[in-house]
Amino acid sequence: MGDVERIAVISDIHGNLEALTTCLADIRRRGITRIFCLGDIVGKGIHAKECVDLVLENCEVVVTGNLEVFVNEPTNPNDERQVFFTSQLDKERLDKLAALDFCYEMYISGSFVRMFHASPHGVRDRISEIGRQGDMLRAFLPSDKTISRKNADIAIYGDIHVQLMRKFHNKTLINCGSVGCATDVIRDENFDSDDMETTQVFYLIIEGAVGATEYGAPLEFNFVRIPYDIDKELEGLDRIIEPESYYNELKKGQYRDAHRLKDGYNITDQNNPA
Template identity: 30%
Template structure:
């Protein structure tokens, strides 16, 4: 059996990334792939990029990485109110100011999507990796999204699994024998407890997925955000968790 780990949406949260990589190493998994969004909302964008470079982890271009790497204009999101839009602009501009030129160049060179093909005793298994969806780097694909629509986005019907990020909410489901996975967010989970989340794929006669959720030192994270130029809004996100409201 082949095992690979897939991480996504780290958002400059080095503490969560270190916890996830430690867990992956303890499991003896050597192949790790990242679906992007390395930057914004925590103070360690450069350190996160450097760690992925040091570990030689293949990484896709997330929409946040694209904005920072290519110095794109910040476009307001329809689901954000005026206050969150203001805070978001401050946080992203912090990344634009602090991410090094070398790291910005590296971000622009990341692949947009990636097809992995694994030889097994049961034939070739194809895994399609995207940041958000096969047709857009900004599209939110939640569990309720039409499986039929997702199948139409695939490059061909030989895909055995589609793995996505972007929403920060993990799930596993099947449609017409194709495994559909959102691996969640390492550094800014929108699920209860805000745990660092990633997925493991087990590849043999079929492809199976496991979602892993880990506790980490959120107090140190929020303290670091408060002590940085990033708005306290992004520390409060972790303090006021959904299940405690």
């Protein structure tokens, strides 16, 4: 049986260096040395380069996100986001991002765990936290992109920027949350808590017998959140694309593309999609 170990799982840094350094310091303070990253290191913020370097230095597993794919696709000069996000990175770093694995699989305390950015089927196949159960079950399936053809017992992902743990019968779906851009797709001023409930660094710690294919050792999931210096990160706001959207994401936790999502409506007025 494998030794009981802790692994920190981080995701969706989005070029936010203050958030990433706060996160890594907290992981280090706990004496955790194993860190996995589930993608979207870049995009949105101005510190893409620094975040790529820190993640590649500190994380033993790094899987690709939709943003790593986006910046490596042929540049569309009419797509301002792609032009800006790609311009932050040199060829060497782009190549490193292009070479990332799609997913990671392991046993821990007897459970078969698969980790990926958005879904086992693709980096742009979003599994929303407010989706129907049938839609969410695809998180446990294998695909032609996964390492094995096994169904997962536990699926761990990023992409939606919201921490989540949900049981489906005898399976478990977990989202580690976003380090650098925690946001909500549903906001409603009549219902919302303080913005600080969203705008922190979020990550996950797993503790269990890593590599153990037999049950017998305990398994724990610890959801962490930590405030960080948002104003310091926003000092470079004048150098960024869509500065107002980025400000609202970091300071207010409002996802910039909520209006594009069919599920992004007010919680108390579900007949009136925003």
